[in-house]
Amino acid sequence: MAIELTILMPCLNEAETLATCIRKARGFLDRAGIAGEVLVADNGSTDGSREIAxxxxxxxxxxxxxxxxxxxxxxxxxxxxxxxxxxDADDSYDFDNLSPFVEELRNGNDLVMGNRFRGGIEAGAMPFLHRYLGNPVLSFLGRLFFRVPAGDFHCGLRGFSRDRIRALNLTTTGMEFASEMVVRAALAQYRIAEVPTTLRPDG
Structure with a gap:
């Protein structure tokens, strides 16, 4: 059976939370009846994360x-x-309910951004300045300069068409990769949608 969805978790020494994230992701696939896989991209873990995965x-x-x-x-x-x-594999995002992302992807969107401000930020999950200053300002600038229709520019939970994102030939290797993806998708006039998601305190 062809795999429709890959749930991808970048990982570097996430032994404390990785199993929980994988169980939630696999549970979602089972409940939704989606042909899928959970893929852990391990970046050199030394704490047994690979074995756990x-x-x-x-x-x-x-x-x-x-x-x-x-x-x-x-x-x-x-x-x-x-x-x-x-x-992320730190249990800060909700892998239990990814249906809104799948729905928007099936509707033909190339990139689907999560929005933590629309979905809910639990107490302690985001520093005060990030929540009320940094992230809103950066999201506004993203909408202003790149016409990105997203209210949470830096949300790490997002879905996309694998082939369409690979076609962008993204090059950055650090945290800026997430921003590069959004900006270049917008410049390429990709279809971008946004869905609510929940952010929880790490671990």
């Missing part, structure tokens, strides 16, 4: 070049799904 039923792809962007690029290249939903 395999034990929990995830596929692991090792990515030797360090950096958040490098891990995601390696995972995207290795993904078997038509669509990819990426999210």
């Amino acid at each position: 395999v034990r929990e039923g995830a596929r692991v792809v090792p990515v030797s070049q360090r950096g958040y962007g490098s891990a995601l690029q390696g995972g995207i290249d290795a993904a078997a799904g038509q669509y990819v939903i990426m999210g």
Whole structure:
């Protein structure tokens, strides 16, 4: 059976939370009846994260070049799904309910951004300045200069068409990879949608 969805988790020493994230992601796939996989892009973990991922039923792809962007690029290249939903393995995002992302992808959107401000930010999940100053200002600038229709420019939970994102030839290797993805998708006039998501305190 062809795999429709890859749930991709970049990972560097996330042994405390990785199993929980994988179980939630696999539970979602089972409940939704989606042909999918959980893929862990391991960026050199030394705490047993790889072994945990395999034990929990995830596929692991090792990515030797360090950096958040490098891990995601390696995972995207290795993904078997038509669509990819990426999210950190620190249990800060809600892998239990990814249906809104899947729905928008099936509707033909190339990139689907999560919005933590619309979905809910639990107490302690985002520093005060990030919540009320930094993120809103950066999101406003993104809408102003790049016409990105997103109210949460830096949300790390997002879905996309694997082939369309690979076509952008993204190059950054660090945390800026997430911003590069949004900006270049907007400049390429990709269809971008936004759905509510929930942010919880790490771990």
